[in-house]
Amino acid sequence: MRAVDFIQHKRDGKEHSAQHIREWIEQYCKGEIPDYQMSSWLMAVYFNGMSAIEVAALTMAMAESGDQVDLSAIEGIKVDKHSTGGVGDKTSLIIAPIVAAVGVPVAKMSGRGLGHTGGTIDKLESIQGFHTELTQKQFVEQVNSIGVSLIGQSGDLAPADKQLYALRDVTATVESIPLISSSIMSKKIAAGADAIVLDVKTGNGAFMKTLEDSIKLAEAMVTIGSEVGRDTAAIISDMDQPLGYAIGNALEVAEVIDTLKGKGPADLTELSLTLAAHLVLLGKKAQDEKEARELVEAVLHNGQALEKLKQLIAAQGGDATVVDYPDRLPQARSTYHVVSEQQGYVAAIEAEALGLAAMKLGAGRQTKDDRIDHAVGIVLGKKVGEYAEKGDVLATLHVNSETNEEHEAVRIIKAAFHITEQRSEARPLLQAIVTKHGVQHLLS
Numbered sequence: 001m002r003a004v005d006f007i008q009h010k011r012d013g014k015e016h017s018a019q020h021i022r023e024w025i026e027q028y029c030k031g032e033i034p035d036y037q038m039s040s041w042l043m044a045v046y047f048n049g050m051s052a053i054e055v056a057a058l059t060m061a062m063a064e065s066g067d068q069v070d071l072s073a074i075e076g077i078k079v080d081k082h083s084t085g086g087v088g089d090k091t092s093l094i095i096a097p098i099v100a101a102v103g104v105p106v107a108k109m110s111g112r113g114l115g116h117t118g119g120t121i122d123k124l125e126s127i128q129g130f131h132t133e134l135t136q137k138q139f140v141e142q143v144n145s146i147g148v149s150l151i152g153q154s155g156d157l158a159p160a161d162k163q164l165y166a167l168r169d170v171t172a173t174v175e176s177i178p179l180i181s182s183s184i185m186s187k188k189i190a191a192g193a194d195a196i197v198l199d200v201k202t203g204n205g206a207f208m209k210t211l212e213d214s215i216k217l218a219e220a221m222v223t224i225g226s227e228v229g230r231d232t233a234a235i236i237s238d239m240d241q242p243l244g245y246a247i248g249n250a251l252e253v254a255e256v257i258d259t260l261k262g263k264g265p266a267d268l269t270e271l272s273l274t275l276a277a278h279l280v281l282l283g284k285k286a287q288d289e290k291e292a293r294e295l296v297e298a299v300l301h302n303g304q305a306l307e308k309l310k311q312l313i314a315a316q317g318g319d320a321t322v323v324d325y326p327d328r329l330p331q332a333r334s335t336y337h338v339v340s341e342q343q344g345y346v347a348a349i350e351a352e353a354l355g356l357a358a359m360k361l362g363a364g365r366q367t368k369d370d371r372i373d374h375a376v377g378i379v380l381g382k383k384v385g386e387y388a389e390k391g392d393v394l395a396t397l398h399v400n401s402e403t404n405e406e407h408e409a410v411r412i413i414k415a416a417f418h419i420t421e422q423r424s425e426a427r428p429l430l431q432a433i434v435t436k437h438g439v440q441h442l443l444s
Contacts, residue, residue: 003027003037010044018057025061025160035167042164042173050178055220056227058178062186065160069109069136069192074143076105079279080193082184084217087205087355088242090252092120092150094259094272095279097308100147101299102276104283107143109153109191112365121152126250126329126374130318146311158186177213181220188230195231195282197275198222202431203240205351211236211431218434226436231282236431237271241349241384244268248363248377250329251398257326260306267383267429273297274430330375332398337381338410340388344419349384353416354395357409361399376400378413384426388419 001009001020009016016024024041027033050058071078079099083089096106110120121132132152134142142149161183168174188196198221201207202214218234225232237243244265246255258264259272277292286292299305306323313320322328358364362373381393388394394417399406433440 003033007037007041007044010041010048013048015051016054016057018053021054021057022061022064025058025065029065029160029163038164038167039171039173042168042171042176042179045178046173046176049176052220052223052227055178055182056224059182059185059189059224060228062158062160062164062182063190066156066158066190068190069157071107071140071143071192071194073140074105074107076103077194077283078105078107078143078192079195079197079283080106080108080188080191081197081199081275081279082188083199084184084201084207086201086239086243087351087358088244088247088252088268089199089201089239090120090123090244090246090256091199091268091272091275093123093253093256093309094264094268094305095276096148096150097260097312098272098276098296098299098305099279099283100312101304101308102280102283102285102295103147104280104285105143106148106150106279107139107191107193108148108150109157110150111153120150122372122374123249123252123256124150124316124318126253127313127318127322128328130313131316134316142315146308146315148308148312149316150312151316153187153191157190161186177216177220180207181217181224185221185224185228189228193230195279196225196233197278197282198232198234199271199275200234200236200434201239202236203238203351203427204348205239205242205355215432215434215439218432219439222434222436232436233278233282234434235271235275235278236434238427238429238431239351240427242351242354242380243271245380245383246377247354247358247379248361248398249372249374250331251377251379253322253329254326257306257309257323260300260309262301270429273300278433330373332375332377333400334398336397336399336406336410337393338395338397338413340382340390340392340394340417340419341414342419343388343390344421345423346382346384346386346388346394346417347420347422347424348418349380350416350418353412354378354380357412357416360405360409360412361397362405373400378409382417385423387423
């Protein structure tokens with residue numbers, strides 16, 4: 001099929017064959033399809049959508065455009081987890097040791113943070129000596145040995161997705177469910193896991209601002225997983241305020257350690273246990289959600305998950321003593337309290353704004369080449385629904401230097417907290433669960 005005919009086909013709302021999609025992506029990667037024609041096709045997809053079969057074909061074409069990780073040498077059902085990005089979201093570091101402690105192998109490749117969302121690899125590199133780059137052989141051997149490994153994305157996973165994403169970014173076609181879902185799932189499938197649990201964020205600090213759109217995205221990704229033979233489930237979780245209290249790399253690692261000691265924030269603990277239980281369920285270590293939940297709670301409370309974190313850190317060259325002595329993590333030189341200028345209830349906290357404030361302090365990147373400061377960040381003093389007296393600490397900044405960026409961060413944080421006379425409850429943390437059997441709406 002000629003390029004112009006392929007574009008016209010989608011412009012007219014018709015369905016592509018899997019073979020034509022594969023050829024289209026192959027030709028684009030070879031430079032045989034120019035950007036202007038690919039842009040036209042992306043816009044046609046934006047307006048007319050794609051069927052489940054088309055999206056699955058696009059996902060596999062992008063996954064097969066580069067390296068594919070072979071995890072067949074790892075015993076058992078290999079599981080992976082992906083978050084669509086949030087503020088204060090450090091669940092991967094909690095979930096991985098919990099799930100591994102239950103006996104389900106976790107072979108996870110993660111990325112670095114960009115913009116207002118943090119990256120798992122940046123958090124891990126807060127730990128002195130921790131190596132996030134392993135060979136494929138080392139990666140597999142470690143998972144077979146201790147049940148878990150967390151590394152940076154290696155090789156050239158889904159290069160077609162990188163090219164398409166860059167084009168979508170400059171052609172106003174980012175906000176397309178078929179294109180978003182295939183982008184995420186192509187990398188997860190190329191990473192080799194047998195089963196995938198997705199944490200799809202919704203709300204102010206999420207890419208998807210509404211529950212309706214978040215569910216659509218989750219359904220699309222779960223459908224892709226089913227179409228290509230990967231058992232997939234999705235949890236829709238709230239991101240109208242930061243998850244937990246800590247925002248910033250070393251600060252978040254310290255909160256991870258607290259959580260694995262059973263002393264973590266309620267919201268972070270609940271989401272981590274929910275995601276971990278679904279991974280255990282997909283890993284066939286439990287018959288149902290109830291049994292899976294009991295298993296993950298048991299290893300959290302008996303210390304086995306904490307011990308697994310120590311093993312993970314030591315296996316990848318890190319200083320495992322930080323688990324017992326978290327003050328050995330990078331520490332900022334000074335702190336600054338942002339206090340409430342009025343009394344009342346915290347009605348809302350703009351999560352995205354706090355993520356941007358942390359980035360200005362140096363905890364995140366504006367471009368992929370920016371260097372980050374692992375020690376800096378923000379720790380919340382109040383959450384939605386709590387009462388604040390005038391002068392109470394709303395947030396504490398951990399800083400290493402006094403700059404205009406830090407003054408700007410203070411201004412952003414003050415504006416992000418909305419104080420009212422009337423108490424308003426936080427939105428339910430867990431909004432819905434999406435599986436191949438449908439959508440289950442949750443109340444809490």
